[in-house]
Amino acid sequence: MIVPYSHVLALAGIVFLMGMVCTVTRRNLIMILLGLEIMLNAGALALVGASLRWMSMDGQAMALFIIVVAAAEVSVGLALIVCVYRRTGSVDPNFTETAAPEKPSV
Amino acid sequence: MTIYSAIFYLLAALIIATTALAITRRNLVHAVVYLVISFFGSALLFFLLGAPFLAALEVIIYAGAIMVLFLFIVMMLRIEESKRRIFPLSQWIPAAVLCVIYLGMLAVILSGIEGDMRLETAVAVPAAFSMWIFRHGWLAVEIASLILLVALIGALHIGRRPAAADKKEAQ
Amino acid sequence: MTTTATLSDPNVATTLAACAAPLLAFAAIFLGARRFARLSAGLSIGAVTVSLAGAVFLLAANWHAEAPQVFSASWLVSDAVRIPVGVLLDPISLLMMTVVAVICFLVQIYSLGYMAGDPGFSRYYGFMSLFAWAMLSLTLSSSLFQLYVFWELVGLSSYLLIGFWYEKFSASQAGKKAFVMTRAGDVAFMLGLFVLLVGAGTLDVTAVNGPAAARMNPSLITLSALLIFGGIVGKSAQFPLLTWLPDAMEGPTPVSALLHSATMVAAGVFLFARLFPFFRQSPAAMGVFLVIGTVSMLLSSTMAMVSRDIKQVWAYSTISQLGFMIMGLAAGSFFAGVFHLTTHAGFKALLFLCSGVVIHALDTNDMFEIARKKGRRLKLAMICMTLAAAALAGIPPLSGFFSKESILAALAALDNPIWLAAALLGVLLTAYYAFRLIFIILFPRPELVQPESGRGHGSGHGAGTAMGSALVVLAAATLALGFAAAPLARFLSGDPAAAHPGPHLPWLPYAGIGLAAGGLLLAWFEFGRPAADQKGFVERVPALAALFANRWYIDVFYARLISRLVDRGLAWLCAKTDQRVIDAGLDAASKHIIRSSGVLSALQSGMIQHRLLVLFAVVVMLGLYFIA
Numbered sequence: 001m002i003v004p005y006s007h008v009l010a011l012a013g014i015v016f017l018m019g020m021v022c023t024v025t026r027r028n029l030i031m032i033l034l035g036l037e038i039m040l041n042a043g044a045l046a047l048v049g050a051s052l053r054w055m056s057m058d059g060q061a062m063a064l065f066i067i068v069v070a071a072a073e074v075s076v077g078l079a080l081i082v083c084v085y086r087r088t089g090s091v092d093p094n095f096t097e098t099a100a101p102e103k104p105s106v
Numbered sequence: 107m108t109i110y111s112a113i114f115y116l117l118a119a120l121i122i123a124t125t126a127l128a129i130t131r132r133n134l135v136h137a138v139v140y141l142v143i144s145f146f147g148s149a150l151l152f153f154l155l156g157a158p159f160l161a162a163l164e165v166i167i168y169a170g171a172i173m174v175l176f177l178f179i180v181m182m183l184r185i186e187e188s189k190r191r192i193f194p195l196s197q198w199i200p201a202a203v204l205c206v207i208y209l210g211m212l213a214v215i216l217s218g219i220e221g222d223m224r225l226e227t228a229v230a231v232p233a234a235f236s237m238w239i240f241r242h243g244w245l246a247v248e249i250a251s252l253i254l255l256v257a258l259i260g261a262l263h264i265g266r267r268p269a270a271a272d273k274k275e276a277q
Numbered sequence: 278m279t280t281t282a283t284l285s286d287p288n289v290a291t292t293l294a295a296c297a298a299p300l301l302a303f304a305a306i307f308l309g310a311r312r313f314a315r316l317s318a319g320l321s322i323g324a325v326t327v328s329l330a331g332a333v334f335l336l337a338a339n340w341h342a343e344a345p346q347v348f349s350a351s352w353l354v355s356d357a358v359r360i361p362v363g364v365l366l367d368p369i370s371l372l373m374m375t376v377v378a379v380i381c382f383l384v385q386i387y388s389l390g391y392m393a394g395d396p397g398f399s400r401y402y403g404f405m406s407l408f409a410w411a412m413l414s415l416t417l418s419s420s421l422f423q424l425y426v427f428w429e430l431v432g433l434s435s436y437l438l439i440g441f442w443y444e445k446f447s448a449s450q451a452g453k454k455a456f457v458m459t460r461a462g463d464v465a466f467m468l469g470l471f472v473l474l475v476g477a478g479t480l481d482v483t484a485v486n487g488p489a490a491a492r493m494n495p496s497l498i499t500l501s502a503l504l505i506f507g508g509i510v511g512k513s514a515q516f517p518l519l520t521w522l523p524d525a526m527e528g529p530t531p532v533s534a535l536l537h538s539a540t541m542v543a544a545g546v547f548l549f550a551r552l553f554p555f556f557r558q559s560p561a562a563m564g565v566f567l568v569i570g571t572v573s574m575l576l577s578s579t580m581a582m583v584s585r586d587i588k589q590v591w592a593y594s595t596i597s598q599l600g601f602m603i604m605g606l607a608a609g610s611f612f613a614g615v616f617h618l619t620t621h622a623g624f625k626a627l628l629f630l631c632s633g634v635v636i637h638a639l640d641t642n643d644m645f646e647i648a649r650k651k652g653r654r655l656k657l658a659m660i661c662m663t664l665a666a667a668a669l670a671g672i673p674p675l676s677g678f679f680s681k682e683s684i685l686a687a688l689a690a691l692d693n694p695i696w697l698a699a700a701l702l703g704v705l706l707t708a709y710y711a712f713r714l715i716f717i718i719l720f721p722r723p724e725l726v727q728p729e730s731g732r733g734h735g736s737g738h739g740a741g742t743a744m745g746s747a748l749v750v751l752a753a754a755t756l757a758l759g760f761a762a763a764p765l766a767r768f769l770s771g772d773p774a775a776a777h778p779g780p781h782l783p784w785l786p787y788a789g790i791g792l793a794a795g796g797l798l799l800a801w802f803e804f805g806r807p808a809a810d811q812k813g814f815v816e817r818v819p820a821l822a823a824l825f826a827n828r829w830y831i832d833v834f835y836a837r838l839i840s841r842l843v844d845r846g847l848a849w850l851c852a853k854t855d856q857r858v859i860d861a862g863l864d865a866a867s868k869h870i871i872r873s874s875g876v877l878s879a880l881q882s883g884m885i886q887h888r889l890l891v892l893f894a895v896v897v898m899l900g901l902y903f904i905a
Contacts, residue, residue: 002108002114002226003110005223009216014122024201024204031134034137038125048160051155052226061239065250072257074172075257079261082182
């Protein structure tokens with residue numbers, strides 16, 4: 001007897017929300033990627049809980065694949081960030097300010 | 107309240123607290139370290155929920171590989187401390203509105219779950235889990251391996267220094 | 278009423294072959310044979326010979342045919358509107374086809390001599406073939422839409438032939454003028470076709486002439502008849518679009534003979550005859566046609582009285598004779614108009630071809646100049662021209678007398694005697710100006726005649742065989758055609774009595790002859806008799822002469838109108854529109870676009886996080902949607 005499934009779900013939802021807030025608000029590409037990792041982790045958490053709730057391996061298998069995807073995604077994402085940093089000297093996601101120094105005169 | 111549920115709440119509090127700390131840190135190294143703690147918490151939670159194999163993977167891959175990768179990048183890029191507000195207002199306000207809506211939705215969903223029975227303890231032994239996944243999801247495993255391969259090659263390609271930059275550095 | 282024929286029918290096959298041959302010749306000349314002048318001429322004449330043979334065969338085969346034959350296939354089908362393409366063989370189209378083929382054939386033979394040595398010889402025959410194809414197809418069209426297509430093709434080939442000597446500025450100007458003025462009429466024609474299509478739902482000739490028009494609103498009939506008549510006015514150079522025809526004489530003389538006397542300008546009258554039953558349903562429109570025919574006839578007669586250019590005199594007489602035909606048709610006599618069309622084609626082509634011989638030999642268009650250079654030594658040409666002028670004047674027993682007399686009879690049947698009076702005046706004027714020209718050339722004033730030069734063009738350089746044979750054939754036709762009135766009447770309207778429409782007035786032929794003779798005598802008195810000072814009565818009144826010579830200032834009026842309306846009015850309007858509407862509109866539009874794009878660009882900040890925010894918002898909204 002652990003806890004009701006809804007509690008697991010609530011925990012996963014809150015963690016997901018925190019990842020989302022991090023992704024949307026932090027002005028730093030690395031933090032955005034971190035936020036994505038948090039969200040993926042929250043998804044995995046919900047799936048593992050669901051696996052126990054219905055006594056099925058499917059959820060755990062799905063969580064496994066999430067971890068795989070997270071690993072792949074973070075490697076490519078970090079490579080992209082390095083690339084961007086090389087080109088602009090910054091990790092600010094606001095490309096109009098960094099990538100294009102001359103703003104269109106309107 | 108059983109011992110298991112006590113552990114669950116303890117871990118949940120730990121995860122939420124460290125994640126919250128992680129996303130608010132100005133220093134990226136601190137953020138990554140807090141997040142490593144959060145992922146350790148998650149790994150323990152996986153163990154509690156009967157997935158020891160996933161718990162191991164979580165520690166190895168998430169808390170180990172991914173976070174270390176982050177640390178490497180953070181150290182490599184020498185990112186200067188931003189003097190700006192950590193949460194710019196123009197982004198923060200819509201995000202806050204979205205949060206409120208999201209929380210409302212979450213509450214609705216959670217309250218809508220019927221027959222909310224408590225979870226029984228059970229364990230998926232790694233051997234059984236592996237047997238199961240290779241029997242039922244062998245194709246997905248292959249695809250996952252392919253994804254990793256592609257990611258490897260892609261990261262190599264993207265992260266490669268342009269030839270001109272190489273020359274410039276050499277001079 | 279009509280019988281529907283199939284493709285294997287000998288009539289239809291012959292028709293298609295006769296129409297297609299000149300087109301093939303045109304294509305062959307312009308695709309390959311252009312460099313070989315003799316080959317081009319051979320191709321073109323061969324093709325027109327095929328057409329001629331086909332036309333004669335069809336005329337003979339259908340001389341006793343009971344009902345018109347139609348062969349048609351659907352071309353455009355759109356809901357209830359069906360536009361067919363095909364051939365219609367009925368008396369009027371067969372007669373017109375034969376006339377066109379004969380004149381085309383003779384003119385092409387004649388051109389062998391006239392155009393010999395011209396650098397554009399092949400081009401000339403190519404355009405001739407194009408014209409022959411368009412004109413033959415026009416006469417045989419079974420639907421008005423098809424007819425319109427060939428009508429425009431005829432206009433195009435006319436433009437090309439008038440401006441044939443395009444190095445000459447006046448020739449290219451004349452071609453342009455003819456093209457633009459006839460287009461003005463064609464716009465009306467096209468609108469008329471639309472009205473007809475809306476009203477009757479069909480453009481099929483037999484349907485328009487028969488049942489479809491009966492269902493139409495009478496005012497709609499009048500409207501479409503008047504609009505279609507606009508096309509006729511343009512093509513047949515009637516008032517007020519009559520000034521292009523005299524200028525069109527800039528083209529080679531055989532072209533003038535072919536297009537601007539015998540066939541192309543007659544296409545307008547042909548269209549009138551083709552839609553005669555339809556037009557007759559609107560008495561109001563017929564009244565307008567009568568007025569326009571009369572005005573054109575009288576105006577152009579007066580212009581011809583003062584012109585010194587031999588070709589222009591015939592051009593004016595063409596307008597006036599076309600006016601005669603339209604008067605005859607508008608007076609309600611189908612036969613009179615068509616008969617005059619036929620005889621006119623013969624004697625007018627003869628007149629032009631004779632003039633061509635004279636111009637070719639003496640190298641001038643001015644009649645006094647011709648007289649001075651002893652134009653009368655060109656015996657064959659002068660005999661034929663006198664003969665044709667007599668036919669034009671309406672002297673019996675030549676063809677013009679008979680056809681003009683039947684028009685007079687048709688006019689006599691009208692209630693209002695003014696039309697008959699106008700026509701009789703026209704007869705008088707026609708005889709006067711025709712013989713004025715003849716007498717000036719035949720009896721030059723002795724003191725003006727050049728001394729014998731010996732080496733002159735005159736004696737040896739008359740009509741060659743090619744040119745001469747065409748003249749002889751046409752002269753024979755002019756002599757003989759008049760006596761074909763009764764059989765033609767039976768063929769055209771199935772009733773020999775149609776040759777004499779209206780009440781039988783025994784004095785009418787004598788009046789016609791008397792007036793023609795009067796005109797002739799007046800011309801003799803002023804130009805012919807040895808003591809004459811060769812000054813017409815019109816020229817004794819300078820103002821009147823100037824009025825006539827300047828074509829009643831119609832061209833001046835057009836020029837003024839255009840300069841006022843287009844240059845000042847329209848151009849001013851356009852300039853204002855350009856400044857106030859277009860420029861200002863563009864300015865305002867661009868200003869607003871810049872402003873609104875400034876607003877919109879806030880959305881496109883290039884910031885990942887804004888997009889992510891939207892993405893999450895959408896996901897959350899979707900979640901709300903699914904749980905709700």
